[in-house]
Amino acid sequence: MSFAENLKSIRKERHLSQEELAEIMGVSRQAISKWEQGSGYPEIEKLLLLSKKLNVSLDYLMLGEVESIERNKANNIIVPTGKITIKSYDGKSIVNCYKVLASHVMYKAKDDEPKYWLIGVNSGAIWGEKSIVLGWYTDEENIKKEMEEIVEAISLGEPAYELKYAIKVKNEMLRVKIDKE
Structure with a gap:
């Protein structure tokens, strides 16, 4: 093109x-x-x-060349096309995302804390973009698999996607911890 x-x-x-x-x-x-x-x-x-x-x-x-997720070695991976609805890890929010970001957490994660998070961005807010944490991940491989499946769902025109590789977490004293239960 x-x-x-x-x-x-x-x-x-x-x-x-x-x-x-x-x-x-x-x-x-x-x-x-x-x-x-x-x-x-x-x-x-x-x-x-x-x-x-x-x-x-x-x-x-x-x-018109698309850079694949595997070749993108940056900390942030952006899915720039389409929209998809994704339910957050805690089930409290459903976000119609036009952009999804995968990144290292902003703090140095301890062994009992997730190292990555998936963020959904919605442009529907009056004051601009609204972002929400969709899921937490312990390793780069799982967050990449999640991103690949979201890209696939968008390319197939699916209206919604359910997170498959996110881990369960709990909040403890201003930190997010892996829920082992």
């Missing part, structure tokens, strides 16, 4: 109008229209901003 086709497709996946994307980018709606028609291209600074704001790699934006 060409840049023009990719941009239009990604914009529609994000449920953005040309006007909304133009506002985000600080350009006119006509500029977005030209980019999507292939009759003009953004400056390199705007390409970088597009990549960041649409949460896709430059390769994907320009060439």
Whole structure:
């Protein structure tokens, strides 16, 4: 696919109008229209901003190449396409996610604490994005398997996904501990 086709497709996946994307980018709606028609291209600074704001790699934006989870060695793995409903680990929240992040926990985890967490992001809040912890994980392998299955569910158009690899946890004195019971 060409840049023009990719941009239009990604914009529609994000449920953005040309006007909304133009506002985000600080350009006119006509500029977005030209980019999507292939009759003009953004400056390199705007390409970088597009990549960041649409949460896709430059390769994907320009060439339509998707970086697989296995090749992504960064701490955060982002699933930038589609929406899916996921119930949180404690069953207290159901989140319609447009973005899912997998990351190391922000503190040094002890042996009896999970080392990774899965976060769902919903754009439906009035004040911007709302994120919630979906699940806790003891190892990178399980969180990667979870992410792969979420990606698969999204690609198949499934409306919901139930976490399979998250562990049970309990809160103890401001720390999250693995529930061994």
